[in-house]
Structures are given as C-alpha cells and as structure tokens.
Amino acid sequence: MSKPNFITEPEPASSLVTSGRAGFRWELLVLLWLAFFLNQADRQIFSVVLPLIRQDLGLTDAELGLIASALVWTYGLLVPIAGFIGDRFSRRNILGVCLLFWSMATLFTGFCTTLMQFILLRGMATGGGEAFYAPSANALLGENYPKNRSFVLSIHQTAVYFGIVLSGLIAGYVGEHYGWQRAFYLFGGFGIVLAFIFFSRIPKDDPNVGVVGQRPVLAEIAETARIVVRKPTVVLLTLGFGCMVFVNVGYLTWMPSFLVDKFGLSLTDAGFSSLFYHHLGAFLGVLSGARIADYYARTNPRSRLVVQSLGLLLGAPFIYFISQSDTEVMTYAALFGFGIFRGWYDSNIVASLYEVVAPGIRSSAYGLMLACAFLIGASAPYLLGVLKPTLGLTAGLASLSGAYILGGLLIAGAAKWFFEKDRES
Missing domain, CATH: 1.20.1250.20 (MFS general substrate transporter like domains)
Known part of the structure; x- marks a missing residue:
C-alpha cells in the first residue's frame, strides 16, 4: 500500500497566520490560554466543593466518586476521536464549539439535584466537551508558531498550573461564602462569554485535509x-x-x-x-x-x-x-x-x-x-x-x-x- 499524500507534505501555512491583523498570533495564544485555563479549572471545581455538595444533597462517597470517574472515562474514550476530527475540520470551529459546550454544561451543573443529573452534566457533558480541546488547540498553535513552537506551547501549558491552583482558591471561596452552585455559575458563565469572543476574534482556518473526503x-x-x-x-x-x-x-x-x-x-x-x-x-x-x-x-x-x-x-x-x-x-x-x-x-x-x-x-x-x-x-x-x-x-x-x-x-x-x-x- 502506498503512503498517503500527507506523509511527505511540507509544514502547512495556516490561513490564520496570514490574517493580516497586527499582533494576531499573540491574541490567538491569549484566547487559547484562557480557554485551557477554564478547561483545567472546570475539572477541579467539583473536587473543591465536594464536601458542600455531600452535605447539601446527601450523596454518598461512592456516588460522588462515580460522578468524578464519569468525567475521566468520557474524556479518555472521546479524546482519540477528537484528535481525528481535529485533522479533518476547522480547528477554530471545533475549539469554539467545545468551549461553549463544556462551559454550558459547567453552568448547568449548578442546577443539579440528583446523581443522574451530575453524571450527565458534570461527567459526560463536561468531560466530553473538554476532550475535544487539547488535540486541536495544540495542533493550531504548533502550525502558527513553527519557529518558537516549544516556547509557545509551554506558555499554553502554564494554563494547567494556574487553572488547578486558582480554581481551588476561587471555587473554594465562592462555595464557602455564596454556595457551591455559584462556583459552577461563575466558571461556566465566563466560558460562555469567552466562546463568543473567540468566534468573533479568530478567523476560520483552512484545515490540512490531505486526502480526507476521498x-x-x-x-x-x-x-x-x-x-x-x-x-x-x-x-x-x-x-x-x-x-x-x-x-x-x-x-x-x-x-x-x-x-x-x-x-x-x-x-x-x-x-x-x-x-x-x-x-x-x-x-x-x-x-x-x-x-x-x-x-x-x-x-x-x-x-x-x-x-x-x-x-x-x-x-x-x-x-x-x-x-x-x-x-x-x-x-x-x-x-x-x-x-x-x-x-x-x-x-x-x-x-x-x-x-x-x-x-x-x-x-x-x-x-x-x-x-x-x-x-x-x-x-x-x-x-x-x-x-x-x-x-x-x-x-x-x-x-x-x-x-x-x-x-x-x-x-x-x-x-x-x-x-x-x-x-x-
């Protein structure tokens, strides 16, 4: 079997690079950093306010563990599919849609009152939406910053650390003083706003589809x-x-x-x-x-x-x-x-x-x-x-x-x- 055409392709020049807007590349990095911050922060909220949810709704430790496991299982199952989709469709659209989707799921988690609602919204919806972020985001950054790829990707990676640490402090404070529901409202609402900003500021890219479609x-x-x-x-x-x-x-x-x-x-x-x-x-x-x-x-x-x-x-x-x-x-x-x-x-x-x-x-x-x-x-x-x-x-x-x-x-x-x-x- 002969090798597919994309194996010997040169590094593609993404249409994002030629958008012509001064400072565009750094704007792309900033918006993706904020999205990745929320990607990581939204995962930590549940763990931070877990004692408050247990006390308020009377869920058992086993049920709370099942909710947390549902997110990991969903993420692990969907992330390979997300990678393949990221090579075949507009990465800008994938990133904007998945950010909007998991942020809406995070916001509506604040309305949950039963185990099944938490599994569906917190576990499956949030985990499923987040699974589609990393493959497309890293590929988009890698193509737009070929000369300093490691540095740019490492800046993007710092969102993990800030997301984990700051979400613990913010969600803990909000949950303790205003209720665990408002922690989900806050992070989910911020993500929804960011998704609309992302769509308005980032032009649609032309993905390197190679032989896809044939x-x-x-x-x-x-x-x-x-x-x-x-x-x-x-x-x-x-x-x-x-x-x-x-x-x-x-x-x-x-x-x-x-x-x-x-x-x-x-x-x-x-x-x-x-x-x-x-x-x-x-x-x-x-x-x-x-x-x-x-x-x-x-x-x-x-x-x-x-x-x-x-x-x-x-x-x-x-x-x-x-x-x-x-x-x-x-x-x-x-x-x-x-x-x-x-x-x-x-x-x-x-x-x-x-x-x-x-x-x-x-x-x-x-x-x-x-x-x-x-x-x-x-x-x-x-x-x-x-x-x-x-x-x-x-x-x-x-x-x-x-x-x-x-x-x-x-x-x-x-x-x-x-x-x-x-x-x-």
Whole structure:
C-alpha cells in the first residue's frame, strides 16, 4: 500500500497566520490560554466543593466518586476521536464549539439535584466537551508558531498550573461564602462569554485535509493509526507520557492526605500546599525547558526529547524526597524541585511529537497519545490505595519515582535509536 499524500507534505501555512491583523498570533495564544485555563479549572471545581455538595444533597462517597470517574472515562474514550476530527475540520470551529459546550454544561451543573443529573452534566457533558480541546488547540498553535513552537506551547501549558491552583482558591471561596452552585455559575458563565469572543476574534482556518473526503472516514482513521504505531519514537513517547501521567495522577490524588497524616495540616492548608509549591516550580520549569529545547533544536531537533528525558530522570529524586523529608520545609522544597523538572517534560510533550508526525495527522496522533496516557495513569490512585494499608502512603509515593525513571529511559531510547529514522519517514 502506498503512503498517503500527507506523509511527505511540507509544514502547512495556516490561513490564520496570514490574517493580516497586527499582533494576531499573540491574541490567538491569549484566547487559547484562557480557554485551557477554564478547561483545567472546570475539572477541579467539583473536587473543591465536594464536601458542600455531600452535605447539601446527601450523596454518598461512592456516588460522588462515580460522578468524578464519569468525567475521566468520557474524556479518555472521546479524546482519540477528537484528535481525528481535529485533522479533518476547522480547528477554530471545533475549539469554539467545545468551549461553549463544556462551559454550558459547567453552568448547568449548578442546577443539579440528583446523581443522574451530575453524571450527565458534570461527567459526560463536561468531560466530553473538554476532550475535544487539547488535540486541536495544540495542533493550531504548533502550525502558527513553527519557529518558537516549544516556547509557545509551554506558555499554553502554564494554563494547567494556574487553572488547578486558582480554581481551588476561587471555587473554594465562592462555595464557602455564596454556595457551591455559584462556583459552577461563575466558571461556566465566563466560558460562555469567552466562546463568543473567540468566534468573533479568530478567523476560520483552512484545515490540512490531505486526502480526507476521498476515502471513507473509518479507513482514514485506521490508516492514520497504523502510521503512528509504525513509528517507534511515537510509541516510546506515548509510553513515557503514560509514566508521567501515572505519577501526576497518583500525586494529585494522595498528596493532600499525605500532608494531613504526616504533618497534621488542615485539609485547606494541605490542599493548597500540595498544589502551590509544585505548580510554581512547574511554571518556571516549563518556560526554561522550552527555551532550552528551542535553542538546541535549531541545530539538533532531537534536543526536545533529550530535555524531556532529563526532566523525568532529574525529577525522580525529588519525588522520592517528597515522601522521605522530615519537615514541611524540606517537603515543600522537594515539591518545588519536582515541579521544575516536571515543567521541563511538559514543555516538549507536543513539540517532540510534532517532530516525527506529519502535519496532516498531528491532531489525531496527539489524541491517541492522550488516550493511552490516561489509560495508563488512571490506575495510580487505585494502586496506591491498595498499598496504603500494608506498605504505607510514604512508601507508595516514593515508589512513583520509579515510573519517572522508566519514562525517562524510554524517551532517551527513542532519541538515541529511532528519532532520525522516524523524522525522515
């Protein structure tokens, strides 16, 4: 079977780049940053106001857990489909519609009074809408900022850190003083307004459709998947991403409880401390990692993978020290160091993938990468919970450093043995 036309295509010149409006590229980045901020913030609202919902509606812990799981399951199932759609339709339209959709679902979650309403609106609708954001957003940014791709994508990535930390503070304050419903009204309403601004300011793009429309969609999807799987670099990058997600999900789930148990912090203090110091480091790390990668990638594109590998390998000791430190200060210092090198890794997640994937299938490839990583990482909270009664949470968290080492070695292997061949194919 001959290769599809899009495999040897040059980097496309998106119509967005030639819009002619002064400062347009930065306007695109700002609007997508705000959208990604809401994408992450809306996921955290439920966890922050969960005690208030339990008290107000009398839902059990199992029911509340089911609501949270519904979002993750929906996201994981739909994100590969979102990637394929992102390569076949206007990414501007996809982003605007999904932002409007999940924001409306977030707003209407404030009206929920039953378990089924929460599952449908919070779990399936919010999770489904958010699944369509990342593949198209990263592909659109990658095409519009080819010369400083890592730096721009890393700025976009900082929305994750701000979204997680600030949503906790804002939603917690609003929920405590004005009721949990108004936290959903606030974030959902802001997203609806942003969606209309996005449609009014961003021109419709001309997607790189290649041979799409000339072959059945299912055949096109199958062919794209085969192309991606045949590149060892993509496979190893995906496995490395899975290792990172495994650590991140486990850390986010159990770190607040760890600080409560070990240092006797209140839940509010533990929730803030477990997120703030790590994400402050990640914010600094993602910017420095992007600058380093962009500088060296001018002469050696595999440098992006090297920075990612170093981020995981150098971050592993800090993960171990988080659980082994005897004082709060040392624990927070370890969280900060862990964040710095997590940022190095984050700064090149998408840029490294794009080095070995043709423009016409980038959104699809990233969607598949996300799905696999979520499936791998979703088991971390459960496994740590199983180990907690026997080995203890200290040993469980320390063991996460092994996943970082494994991920770093996998990406290093991709850079050394497969990158050049996969980049040329």
